[in-house]
Amino acid sequence: MRLKGKVIIVTGSTMGIGKAIAQKVVAEGAKVIIHGLEEELGMQVVSELGPANARLHIEDIASEGAAGRLVDLALQTWGRLDSLVNNAAIVAASTIYDTDHAFLNRIMEVNTAAPLFLIQAALPHLIASRGAVLNIGSINAYSGEHNLLAYSMTKGALMTMTRNLGDNLFREKGVRVNQINPGWVLTENEIARKKEHGLSDTWYENLPNVYTPSGRLIFPEEIASASVYWLGDESGPISGQVVDLEQFPMIGRNVPKDENTVPLK
Structure with a gap:
C-alpha cells in the first residue's frame, strides 16, 4: 500500500x-x-469507504474558518495530517462580455484563494509530517476555452501559486507542493454541463478524434491513479511541478485540418 x-x-x-x-x-x-x-x-462515499477510513465535512470551502475546521476534523479523528488535495472548484461559463465583479470574485475565492488558505491552516501539521500538497488544476490554465474566462484565470493563478509555494515551502519547511492539470475528464458535472449547452445525453460517445485520440475521454479514476504518486513518499524530493494529464500536448500541437476539427458547441 503506497x-x-x-x-x-x-x-x-x-x-x-x-x-x-x-x-x-x-x-x-x-x-x-x-x-x-x-x-x-x-454520506454515500463515506458509507462505501467505511467510517474507519473516512469522515465527512459539508461546508462551502470559501466560508470563513472552513479551512481550519477541515484540518481540525482530521486531527481530532486521526491525530495527524499528511497531505492535502485541493480539488474543489467552480466550473462556470463566462466571457469578457458577461464577467462581472461579483462573479469573478466568487470564482477566484473558491478556485484559488481557498486552496491557499487551506494550505496555510494545515501548514504546521504538514511540516510535522513532512507532508505534501496536490493542487488539481486544469489545462485551461494556459489559455482556456473561449467561454471559460474566469475559470481559466483562476487555474492560471493556482499554477503560479503551486510553483511559488512548491519552491519556498519545500526549501524552508520540507513540504512539497505540486499540481496536476487534467484535460477533458468524463465526470458527472461535465456530462451535465454539456447537456445544459444543448448536447445529447450521449454526447461523449462519439467525439471528434482531435479531442480524443484514444477514442474516449479521460476517466476520473485515471486522474486518481496519477494523484497517488504525488501524495506518497515515492515522489521523493520533487516539488513545485505542474504536470498536464491530457491526451495530446497543449503546446505545439499539430492539429489536423479535417472535418474532425470542428469545435463542440
Missing part, C-alpha cells in the same frame, strides 16, 4: 475527480476527509 497510515484531506470529494481520488487513496491505505456541498452524496 499511502499506508497517511491522513489526507480531499476537497470537493463528494463526486467526480475528488471522489475518485478519495477512493484511490483509501485503497492505498490512507484515511481521508471527504468534503463538499452535497451531503447525501458525501
Whole structure:
C-alpha cells in the first residue's frame, strides 16, 4: 500500500475527480476527509469507504474558518495530517462580455484563494509530517476555452501559486507542493454541463478524434491513479511541478485540418 497510515484531506470529494481520488487513496491505505456541498452524496462515499477510513465535512470551502475546521476534523479523528488535495472548484461559463465583479470574485475565492488558505491552516501539521500538497488544476490554465474566462484565470493563478509555494515551502519547511492539470475528464458535472449547452445525453460517445485520440475521454479514476504518486513518499524530493494529464500536448500541437476539427458547441 503506497499511502499506508497517511491522513489526507480531499476537497470537493463528494463526486467526480475528488471522489475518485478519495477512493484511490483509501485503497492505498490512507484515511481521508471527504468534503463538499452535497451531503447525501458525501454520506454515500463515506458509507462505501467505511467510517474507519473516512469522515465527512459539508461546508462551502470559501466560508470563513472552513479551512481550519477541515484540518481540525482530521486531527481530532486521526491525530495527524499528511497531505492535502485541493480539488474543489467552480466550473462556470463566462466571457469578457458577461464577467462581472461579483462573479469573478466568487470564482477566484473558491478556485484559488481557498486552496491557499487551506494550505496555510494545515501548514504546521504538514511540516510535522513532512507532508505534501496536490493542487488539481486544469489545462485551461494556459489559455482556456473561449467561454471559460474566469475559470481559466483562476487555474492560471493556482499554477503560479503551486510553483511559488512548491519552491519556498519545500526549501524552508520540507513540504512539497505540486499540481496536476487534467484535460477533458468524463465526470458527472461535465456530462451535465454539456447537456445544459444543448448536447445529447450521449454526447461523449462519439467525439471528434482531435479531442480524443484514444477514442474516449479521460476517466476520473485515471486522474486518481496519477494523484497517488504525488501524495506518497515515492515522489521523493520533487516539488513545485505542474504536470498536464491530457491526451495530446497543449503546446505545439499539430492539429489536423479535417472535418474532425470542428469545435463542440
